[in-house]
Amino acid sequence: MYQHTRLTTNRLGFFQKFKNFDYVLLICILLLGFISLATMYSTDGGEIKFHTKSHFTKLAVFTLMMLVMSFINIKYWFSIGYLAYLAVVGLLVGTYLFGITSSGSQRWINLYFINLQPSELMKIFIIVCLAKFFHRMKLENVNSIYTILTSLIIILLPMGLVIVQPDLGTAVLIAISGIAVLWFAGINYRYFIYTILGFIISLPFVIAFLKPYQKLRVLTFLNPDKDPLGAGYQIIQSKIAVGSGGIFGKGFLKGTQSYLEFLPEKHTDFIFTLFSEEFGFVGSAILLVIYAIIIYRIVAIGASSRSYFAKIFCYSFGAAIFVFITINMSMVLGLLPIVGSPLPIMSYGGSSMLATMIGFGIVMSARVHNQQLIA
Amino acid sequence: MINSSSDNVKKLNSINRRMFITGSLKFFIMIGIVSRLFFLQVKENKKYLTLSDKNRIREWKLAPVRGEFHDYFGNVIAGNFEAYQLHVIPEQVEDFRYVIYRLKDLLELSDNEFKKVLKKKNEIKPWETLIVSDNLSWQKFSKINNHLYDLNGVKPVISISRNYPFKENFTHLIGYVSQANPDDIESNEAIKKNFVPGLKVGKVGLEKTFEEKLIGTNDIERYEVNAYGRRISQLEFQKGEKGKTLKLTIDTEVQKLANELLKDKAGSICVMDIYTGAVIAMHSSPSFDPNLFVFGISQDDWQLIRNDPMKPLVNKTLQGNYSPGSTIKPIVALSALENGIINTNFTVKCTGKTEMYGQTYHCWKDKGHGYVSLRNAMKQSCDTYFYEIARKLGVDKLSETAKKFGLGEKVFGDLFDIEKKGLIPNTQWKKNALGKGWLLGETIITGIGQGYIQTTPIQLCLMTAQIANGGYKIYPHIVVNDKFKDQPMDKFTPLYKNSKNIKIVQDAIFGSTNEVMGTSYRSRIDNPEYQFAGKTGTAQVKKITEEERELDLKTSQIPYEQRDHALYVAFGPYKNPRYALSVIVEHGGNGSTTAAPMATKLFKLIIDRHKIRESLGNKKYLEI
Numbered sequence: 001m002y003q004h005t006r007l008t009t010n011r012l013g014f015f016q017k018f019k020n021f022d023y024v025l026l027i028c029i030l031l032l033g034f035i036s037l038a039t040m041y042s043t044d045g046g047e048i049k050f051h052t053k054s055h056f057t058k059l060a061v062f063t064l065m066m067l068v069m070s071f072i073n074i075k076y077w078f079s080i081g082y083l084a085y086l087a088v089v090g091l092l093v094g095t096y097l098f099g100i101t102s103s104g105s106q107r108w109i110n111l112y113f114i115n116l117q118p119s120e121l122m123k124i125f126i127i128v129c130l131a132k133f134f135h136r137m138k139l140e141n142v143n144s145i146y147t148i149l150t151s152l153i154i155i156l157l158p159m160g161l162v163i164v165q166p167d168l169g170t171a172v173l174i175a176i177s178g179i180a181v182l183w184f185a186g187i188n189y190r191y192f193i194y195t196i197l198g199f200i201i202s203l204p205f206v207i208a209f210l211k212p213y214q215k216l217r218v219l220t221f222l223n224p225d226k227d228p229l230g231a232g233y234q235i236i237q238s239k240i241a242v243g244s245g246g247i248f249g250k251g252f253l254k255g256t257q258s259y260l261e262f263l264p265e266k267h268t269d270f271i272f273t274l275f276s277e278e279f280g281f282v283g284s285a286i287l288l289v290i291y292a293i294i295i296y297r298i299v300a301i302g303a304s305s306r307s308y309f310a311k312i313f314c315y316s317f318g319a320a321i322f323v324f325i326t327i328n329m330s331m332v333l334g335l336l337p338i339v340g341s342p343l344p345i346m347s348y349g350g351s352s353m354l355a356t357m358i359g360f361g362i363v364m365s366a367r368v369h370n371q372q373l374i375a
Numbered sequence: 376m377i378n379s380s381s382d383n384v385k386k387l388n389s390i391n392r393r394m395f396i397t398g399s400l401k402f403f404i405m406i407g408i409v410s411r412l413f414f415l416q417v418k419e420n421k422k423y424l425t426l427s428d429k430n431r432i433r434e435w436k437l438a439p440v441r442g443e444f445h446d447y448f449g450n451v452i453a454g455n456f457e458a459y460q461l462h463v464i465p466e467q468v469e470d471f472r473y474v475i476y477r478l479k480d481l482l483e484l485s486d487n488e489f490k491k492v493l494k495k496k497n498e499i500k501p502w503e504t505l506i507v508s509d510n511l512s513w514q515k516f517s518k519i520n521n522h523l524y525d526l527n528g529v530k531p532v533i534s535i536s537r538n539y540p541f542k543e544n545f546t547h548l549i550g551y552v553s554q555a556n557p558d559d560i561e562s563n564e565a566i567k568k569n570f571v572p573g574l575k576v577g578k579v580g581l582e583k584t585f586e587e588k589l590i591g592t593n594d595i596e597r598y599e600v601n602a603y604g605r606r607i608s609q610l611e612f613q614k615g616e617k618g619k620t621l622k623l624t625i626d627t628e629v630q631k632l633a634n635e636l637l638k639d640k641a642g643s644i645c646v647m648d649i650y651t652g653a654v655i656a657m658h659s660s661p662s663f664d665p666n667l668f669v670f671g672i673s674q675d676d677w678q679l680i681r682n683d684p685m686k687p688l689v690n691k692t693l694q695g696n697y698s699p700g701s702t703i704k705p706i707v708a709l710s711a712l713e714n715g716i717i718n719t720n721f722t723v724k725c726t727g728k729t730e731m732y733g734q735t736y737h738c739w740k741d742k743g744h745g746y747v748s749l750r751n752a753m754k755q756s757c758d759t760y761f762y763e764i765a766r767k768l769g770v771d772k773l774s775e776t777a778k779k780f781g782l783g784e785k786v787f788g789d790l791f792d793i794e795k796k797g798l799i800p801n802t803q804w805k806k807n808a809l810g811k812g813w814l815l816g817e818t819i820i821t822g823i824g825q826g827y828i829q830t831t832p833i834q835l836c837l838m839t840a841q842i843a844n845g846g847y848k849i850y851p852h853i854v855v856n857d858k859f860k861d862q863p864m865d866k867f868t869p870l871y872k873n874s875k876n877i878k879i880v881q882d883a884i885f886g887s888t889n890e891v892m893g894t895s896y897r898s899r900i901d902n903p904e905y906q907f908a909g910k911t912g913t914a915q916v917k918k919i920t921e922e923e924r925e926l927d928l929k930t931s932q933i934p935y936e937q938r939d940h941a942l943y944v945a946f947g948p949y950k951n952p953r954y955a956l957s958v959i960v961e962h963g964g965n966g967s968t969t970a971a972p973m974a975t976k977l978f979k980l981i982i983d984r985h986k987i988r989e990s991l992g993n994k995k996y997l998e999i
Contacts, residue, residue, distance in 0.1 A: 139385045183397070186389040240430065243415040243423025256431045260601040281416040288409060295401070299394065308386060315394050322401050326408065333411045 012369070017071055020368040025297040028290050029066075029345070029360060033059045035287065036346045038252070039275045043266050043348075046253040051267050051348055058350050062357035069361025074369045077362050078309045081132030085154070088125045091118035092161035105165045117351035119162045119170040123177050123324075124355045127316045128362070130154060130181035135309040135374065142186045151182055168214060169339035173324060180319040184312050221337035234264045238332045241277040242284075249280030267348040269340060273332045295322050301367045307374040310366035317359045432610060433600045436571045439591035440535045442618030444549055444581065446627045447653075447855065448991065452545050453582070458536035458670075459516035460573070461508045461529065466501035467604045468528030478507055478529065481522060482515055504572040509670050510536070537575055537669050541627065543662035544634045547690040548625065548853070550580020551665030553672075565590050575669060580690075581621070581853065584790055591618030622855040624653035626988065632980050633658035636973045641685040641961035643692040643832040644973065646981060649840040649946060649955050652849040655981065657833070659691040685961075693787070693794040696829040697959060700912030700966065701756045701894075702944045703777070703824035705842055705880050708749055710776035711764040712876040719879060722748045725759035732815055736762050737924065739913070753883035754893045756911060758823050765822025770813060773821060774801040779870045781837040782830050786851050797834055800827035825915060832959045835944050839910075840955035842880060843946030846871035884908040885949055888971075895943065895971035900978065907947025907978045911966030914940040930964030938962035943970035947978050954981050 012020070040055045041048065091109055095118055099106035108115045130151060134142065141147055155178035162171040183192065199206075207218060220232045241257035250256065255277035258266050266274050276284045295318050302314025321344055328343040330336040342352040415423065444453035461478070468474050475496075479489050496505050507529075511519070519531055537552045539545065552575040559576050560567050565587040566576050576590070577583035597611040633644035637660030646655040663680050667673075672680075680687050689695065711717045727743035729736050738744065738758040744751070752760035765773065777783065783799030798804075800821065802813035820826040830838075837851055847867045871877050885908040887893040889901075894911040917937055930938055941963030946955040956977055963969035 138382050139389060140382075184390050184393050186386065186393070237430075239415060240423050240426045242412070243419050244427035245416050246420045246424065247417055256599075257427055260431050260599065260607065262430050262602040276412070276416070281412055284412050284416070285409065288405065288412075292405060299398065303391075303394070308383070308390075311387075311390060315390065315397070319397055319401075322404075326404055329408050330411075333408070333415060335408075335411060 066361040070364030085129035120351035131313040134185035177320040180316040245277040435596040437594040440617040442589040459511040547659040550582040589618040629656040649844040652851040698914040699824035700914035702912035754886040761822040770818040798829040836957035839944040846877040898971035909945025912942030941969035
């Protein structure tokens with residue numbers, strides 16, 4: 001066993017690691033970065049202004065960070081799993097205590113050099129933490145009460161901290177990230193089915209407990225035309241923008257809906273709307289294909305990884321990214337109620353991009369060190 | 376070790392199975408999103424494209440330019456000028472209070488005006504235009520333009536507005552425009568279609584009648600606007616059409632003289648071409664300045680006009696029902712001749728009064744005229760003679776002739792909705808309207824134009840014109856080339872049975888003006904070029920009691936409301952008549968002293984103007 005370990009921990013040289021890179025994934029990420037920059041340029045009205053500059057800086061720094069991360073052995077990421085989780089929980093507590101309040105919710109914490117949104121980071125680190133938790137667990141223990149309770153606590157603790165901010169949307173996304181891990185770890189199907197059934201049954205009661213603005217969002221989703229200038233405005237304008245794009249779009253920098261400021265939140269949650277208006281069905285489909293390739297590569301890397309940790313992380317991260325994309329797009333296309341959820345990489349926002357890039361970094365590290373076993 | 380590896384295999388199997396399920400799920404969800412995109416962007420594209428355009432394109436309608444009124448010689452009698460206005464759309468202003476107080480300072484609005492603006496703001500919907508000021512001076516307008524940078528949402532507008540350069544001269548004829556009210560919009564399709572806030576529409580007179588022709592069509596500006604309604608760029612400017620300019624048959628010079636003659640008097644003057652029916656002048660006095668109404672009349676001005684005892688708001692030419700007095704005598708004489716009741720040799724002895732059916736009927740001349748024939752009776756306006764022939768004629772035959780000559784019905788048809796019909800009584804009418812039988816005494820006073828009989832000044836003018844032109848039917852009109860209503864086929868049909876009778880009456884009227892003892896002899900013009908023939912009339916407004924008759928008061932000694940109306944109808948030049956006129960001065964006393972001298976002045980001008988009119992007409996005047 002000792003020998004075995006030594007055999008597999010043979011150190012890879014710098015160039016070998018380079019060779020092991022998943023270049024398809026890297027190119028897709030860079031392409032996505034480029035598209036997001038171009039879109040940001042369009043939101044700035046065809047000028048290089050604050051959002052474009054800031055987005056570019058973040059993109060450059062975080063891509064570099066991702067590359068650095070991929071050179072660090074996957075074992076290391078495994079070892080810091082719990083610590084990172086606890087650190088982010090600590091940040092969430094810090095946010096609760098001294099966070100910065102903006103537009104009615106306390107989501108940001110001032111770290112002197114950056115204003116961070118820890119809830120975004122939690123979307124990734126909850127996967128790292130739970131992946132580590134299930135790494136060594138025997139399959140017969142997975143469905144034990146202890147395991148289920150512990151994993152539920154791991155999920156509910158940050159969720160609670162995010163809900164009080166209040167930020168229901170991100171809390172739900174954190175839960176989805178966690179649940180994805182539970183799913184791949186092999187928790188009994190029945191629990192998922194029961195949970196879904198229980199959720200559906202309790203939905204009316206949950207709605208009764210929602211805050212008025214959240215209730216309004218749900219009602220608006222069901223019938224946006226009821227209050228076209230108020231609550232329904234965002235979704236109606238978003239659909240108009242997407243729909244008016246047509247097959248080939250209105251052309252770069254020519255999206256009237258965004259240019260004339262009919263689009264709300266066009267830098268962040270509704271960035272896809274702007275993109276879709278300017279590049280049409282064809283552009284949107286291409287963007288979706290890029291995302292699909294990224295997710296496919298993440299899953300493929302997971303499949304080729306020898307360690308269970310890497311595998312479960314990649315699968316869960318792939319699923320989580322997929323859900324983030326799906327929720328964001330469904331929201332702007334009027335398929336889901338408006339929940340604050342950014343489109344990975346495309347949306348403006350440092351914390352979201354940092355979290356996504358950390359995820360990509362770990363995936364890339366798993367790829368580079370795919371032969372690495374973790375005891 | 377073996378256990379652990381078999382567990383690993385199981386774990387791997389589990390995770391890979393679940394990955395497969397997840398993968399398939401992802402695939403279907405992706406398909407779902409793509410099909411949603413397809414639905415929105417390809418299938419429903421048109422709908423959303425329209426919605427997007429609706430979002431970004433906004434239309435502004437501008438007030439159409441109203442057509443003008445020109446007189447026969449091309450003078451503008453109702454035109455347009457550029458008014459500087461200030462519009463605000465409350466919805467588009469971020470901080471309405473700030474903007475409105477800023478405007479108050481800049482425009483130096485009084486507290487009262489300011490309150491009015493605020494009140495107006497509360498009455499309109501937030502997306503409707505609030506007109507803060509509708510007629511700014513150039514100084515204030517440019518001041519606002521200099522401060523536009525901090526008056527977000529304020530729109531300086533140059534608007535075309537109505538102007539009546541001749542002020543009170545044409546008020547009753549043309550009418551005036553004023554801001555359209557909800558009733559105007561409801562009742563007129565053209566106004567509804569072209570409505571913009573602040574649109575002025577015709578309220579009375581020809582301005583109202585020809586609204587559809589005058590109104591024109593809106594200019595339309597299309598702008599690209601952003602989500603806050605701010606204009607980003609102009610996409611299109613669609614020029615509207617100016618309303619049609621209407622040329623009238625009116626001669627401004629004559630109209631002005633009419634206004635001058637009736638200054639400070641209540642009454643009416645109208646002048647008509649006896650062949651074409653073209654109205655040369657038509658004035659009702661007192662008048663008022665229609666410009667006052669264009670931007671809304673002030674309460675003080677309105678009260679002044681409304682409470683004037685001479686009733687400036689009444690168009691006396693069309694609405695005034697007057698007893699024709701002696702001006703009816705040509706018709707009575709004509710009717711008697713036509714019906715063979717009398718001939719030129721028929722004489723009556725006038726002793727100043729006559730007893731009939733137990734009542735005493737007085738001639739205006741206490742001493743009487745002695746034996747009078749038709750010509751003398753007309754000349755001296757002997758009442759006794761006309762009592763006698765009216766008695767012999769009967770009211771029904773008289774009313775038949777009177778109606779033939781245009782009395783008792785609207786002269787302009789539906790051109791003016793205010794026009795009155797007057798009243799030509801007969802036995803049938805009295806039975807129907809009053810339920811009583813006709814009394815012979817009533818016939819007798821009808822013979823001198825008193826009693827039930829009522830006529831409007833324009834009717835008297837038409838009657839005179841039709842006698843003057845030899846007894847042929849004409850249709851008076853005011854608008855040149857008026858396709859609005861084509862002139863009927865029965866134009867110029869003879870109204871007489873024997874044209875000699877018309878000649879007799881014409882000659883009698885000639886005597887009345889141009890021979891010694893004639894009632895309007897003092898107003899005659901000897902120069903044959905201007906010589907005219909006319910008949911005076913003095914209409915009592917109340918019954919004269921025996922005591923009053925004894926007193927024989929002068930006009931100035933009688934209270935204003937009880938004085939007689941002075942009337943005069945005439946045509947000229949006598950040798951070759953072309954124009955007829957009627958003059959009425961309310962409570963003016965005697966026709967021969969008050970009304971007839973006006974005709975003298977009028978004929979001098981009318982006949983001078985006729986040459987100019989003819990020279991113009993040779994080129995253009997084809998409107999018969």
